[in-house]
Amino acid sequence: MKKTSAAIAAALLCAATCAAMPTANAAARSSAADARFKAIYTQEWKWRQRQKLEEEEDDVSAVSSTLPKVDPATQQARLTYWQGVMKKLDGVVPASLSEGERINYLVYRAQIGALIDNQRFREYEKPLNADSSFWSNMASDARKTFRTLPEYRAYVAQLNDVPRYFREEMANMRAGLKRGFTPPKVTLLGREGSLTAVTDEKDVTKLVFYKPFRDMPASIPADEQARLREAALKAIRDAVVPAHAELLAFMRNEYIPGATEALAATSLPDGKAYYQSKITEFTTTSLSADQIHDIGLKEMAKIRAEMLGVMKQVKFDGDLPAFLNFLRTDPQFYAKTPEELLMRAAYISKRFDGKVSDYFGYLPRKRFAIIPVPPEQAPYYTSGRGGPGVYLVNTYNLPSRALYSLPALTLHESAPGHAFQMPIALELKGRPEFRKAYISAFGEGWALYTERLGVEMGMYETPYEVFGMLSYQAWRASRLVVDTGVHAKGWTREQAQAYLRDNTALSNHEVETEVDRYISWPGQALSYYLGEMAIMEARHRAEKALGAKFDIRNFHDTVLNLGSVPLPVLQARIDAFIADGGKSPYPKDE
Structure with missing residues (x-):
C-alpha cells in the first residue's frame, strides 16, 4: 500500500504541474485515455456487484436472493482479479486523463490497493471484531424496508441461504484460528450475546429477521402476504435459527477458547506489514x-x-x-x-x-x-x-x-x-x-x-x-x-x-x-x-488565501461534493478551490 500512496502523490504532482495544452490533439488523447480507464473500472464494478461485495446503501430495490460466497477459492479468485486490475491501472498515465477522470483514478487506485491488501493478508479469515460481525451485519439488513413482491421473495431465499453462508464463514475462521489470525480473545468474551438473542427466542416472529413481514405493503395481495409469512417463518425456524445455533457452539467451544492471547496486530502473521x-x-x-x-x-x-x-x-x-x-x-x-x-x-x-x-x-x-x-x-x-x-x-x-x-x-x-x-x-x-x-x-x-x-x-x-x-x-x-x-x-x-x-x-x-x-x-x-486535521488544514489554507472572498458555505459544499476521497485528493481539490476564487461547486440555481 505504500506504493499506492506514492502513486497518489505522484499523480497529484502531475495533476498540478503537467496540465496539457487545450489543443484538439490533446483533447483527443485525453478522451481516448478516459475511455480506456472507464472501461477498466466499469468492468470491475460490474464484476464486484456480481460478487455481492457492494450494494447501494440507500437502495433496497435490488434485494439479493443469496448471500455472498466467501469460500477460499472465491477469495483467491478475487485477489487474482484485483491484481489484474492493478496491472491495468499501472498502464494508465494520470496526466493523460481529463481533470474529472484524474480524480477518479486517484480514488480508484487507492480503493483497489486496499482491496488487494485485504485479500493478500486474508482479512476474510477474521470476519468479526469487538464492534461488529458478519452475523450482526446480516441482522441489520433485516431492518430495511421492502416494498415489492420480488424483494420479499428474494429475502426469503436469502434467509434459506444463511446456513451455507455461515458455514463458509466458520471455515474461514477455522483457517484463521489455525494460523493465529483472530481478534484477541479478551475482546471476544461475551460477544456471543447477539447469537443467543436468536437461539434463545422461543417466538421466532419476535426475531429481527421476521420484521419485514410484520407490516407488509397493501400493494401485495393478502394471499401472497400469507404465503410469504409462512415461507419466512419456515426459513427462520429451519435455516436461520439452526445456523445461529451451530455458530454459537463453534464460538463457545472452538473459536473463543482458541483465539490469540496477544493484543498487537504486529504479533499476527506478517504483523508489521499487516498493521x-x-x-x-x-x-x-x-x-x-x-x-x-x-x-x-x-x-x-x-x-x-x-x-x-x-x-x-x-x-x-x-x-x-x-x-x-x-x-x-x-x-x-x-x-x-x-x-x-x-x-x-x-x-x-x-x-x-x-x-x-x-x-x-x-x-x-x-x-x-x-x-x-x-x-x-x-x-x-x-x-x-x-x-x-x-x-x-x-x-x-x-x-x-x-x-x-x-x-x-x-x-x-x-x-x-x-x-x-x-x-x-x-x-x-x-x-x-x-x-x-x-x-x-x-x-x-x-x-x-x-x-x-x-x-x-x-x-x-x-x-x-x-x-x-x-x-x-x-x-x-x-x-x-x-x-x-x-x-x-x-x-x-x-x-x-x-x-x-x-x-x-x-x-x-x-x-x-x-x-x-x-x-x-x-x-x-x-x-x-x-x-479532521486534514480538513482543518485545508480550511485554514483557503481562509488565508481567499481572505474576504472565503465563504464557509462554498468551502463545505466543495468538501462534501467530493463524496469520499483519500486525503491527498481533498488537499488537491482545495488547491483548485483557492485557484478558482472560492466558488461553489454547484450552479447558482441548484
Whole structure:
C-alpha cells in the first residue's frame, strides 16, 4: 500500500504541474485515455456487484436472493482479479486523463490497493471484531424496508441461504484460528450475546429477521402476504435459527477458547506489514505508527490546555482527574430514561436545522430517523452511529451516556456528520459507482470536524457541553496514541484503558468497550483525528488565501461534493478551490 500512496502523490504532482495544452490533439488523447480507464473500472464494478461485495446503501430495490460466497477459492479468485486490475491501472498515465477522470483514478487506485491488501493478508479469515460481525451485519439488513413482491421473495431465499453462508464463514475462521489470525480473545468474551438473542427466542416472529413481514405493503395481495409469512417463518425456524445455533457452539467451544492471547496486530502473521496496510487503508497516508503516535501526543497536549480553560470558566476547584470524576458521577449530567436521551438527541438535531443555511448551500434530500441501538448489540456497541437515513443512539447503561457529550455525538452521527455527508455522496450525479464507497479517513474526519464546527454554530449551550466536545476531540486524538501503542508499542489493555480514562470524560463502560474495539479492529481508530486535521488544514489554507472572498458555505459544499476521497485528493481539490476564487461547486440555481 505504500506504493499506492506514492502513486497518489505522484499523480497529484502531475495533476498540478503537467496540465496539457487545450489543443484538439490533446483533447483527443485525453478522451481516448478516459475511455480506456472507464472501461477498466466499469468492468470491475460490474464484476464486484456480481460478487455481492457492494450494494447501494440507500437502495433496497435490488434485494439479493443469496448471500455472498466467501469460500477460499472465491477469495483467491478475487485477489487474482484485483491484481489484474492493478496491472491495468499501472498502464494508465494520470496526466493523460481529463481533470474529472484524474480524480477518479486517484480514488480508484487507492480503493483497489486496499482491496488487494485485504485479500493478500486474508482479512476474510477474521470476519468479526469487538464492534461488529458478519452475523450482526446480516441482522441489520433485516431492518430495511421492502416494498415489492420480488424483494420479499428474494429475502426469503436469502434467509434459506444463511446456513451455507455461515458455514463458509466458520471455515474461514477455522483457517484463521489455525494460523493465529483472530481478534484477541479478551475482546471476544461475551460477544456471543447477539447469537443467543436468536437461539434463545422461543417466538421466532419476535426475531429481527421476521420484521419485514410484520407490516407488509397493501400493494401485495393478502394471499401472497400469507404465503410469504409462512415461507419466512419456515426459513427462520429451519435455516436461520439452526445456523445461529451451530455458530454459537463453534464460538463457545472452538473459536473463543482458541483465539490469540496477544493484543498487537504486529504479533499476527506478517504483523508489521499487516498493521502498516491497515494504517494506509484507514488513513490514506503512508505515515508510520511512530509518526502517528507522536502526532497524537502533541494534539492531546493542545486539547488538555483547552479543557483546563473550561474548568476555569466554570470555577471548578480541583485538578483534571477530579473534574472528570465529577462529570462521570454527578446525576445532573445523565438522562433518567431512554426516552429522555432520545428526545434530547432529537432536540439537538432540530436545533442544527435552524442554523444549516448559514453554513451549507447544498442540503441532502434524505432525512434520518433517531432510533435506539438494538438491545442484542447495545452492551458492546459504541455510544452512537449514523449513516444514510439513521442516527442510532445507545440507550443501554444510561449512567454511561453523558448528556454534556450528546451535542457533539449528534453533530457527528447525524447532521451535518454521517447522516448528512453520506447521503450527499450517494446523491451526486455523474460519478462512477465506485465513488460512492466510504473512505474512513474522509468520512470520519468530516464527522469529527463538524463537532468543532458546533462551536461556531452556537450548538453548545453550556461550558459543560463545550467540555463534552473537547472530551470527544481528546477521545479521537487519544486513539492515535492508543491504537499505535497497542499494535506497535506493546501496550497492555489496562494501559490503553488508563490513557483514555485519564484524558477524556468517557465513562468507564465506554472506555472498556472502546479499547476493545481498537484492539480488535487495528487501524480504524486512526481515521478520525487525522481526517479532521486534514480538513482543518485545508480550511485554514483557503481562509488565508481567499481572505474576504472565503465563504464557509462554498468551502463545505466543495468538501462534501467530493463524496469520499483519500486525503491527498481533498488537499488537491482545495488547491483548485483557492485557484478558482472560492466558488461553489454547484450552479447558482441548484
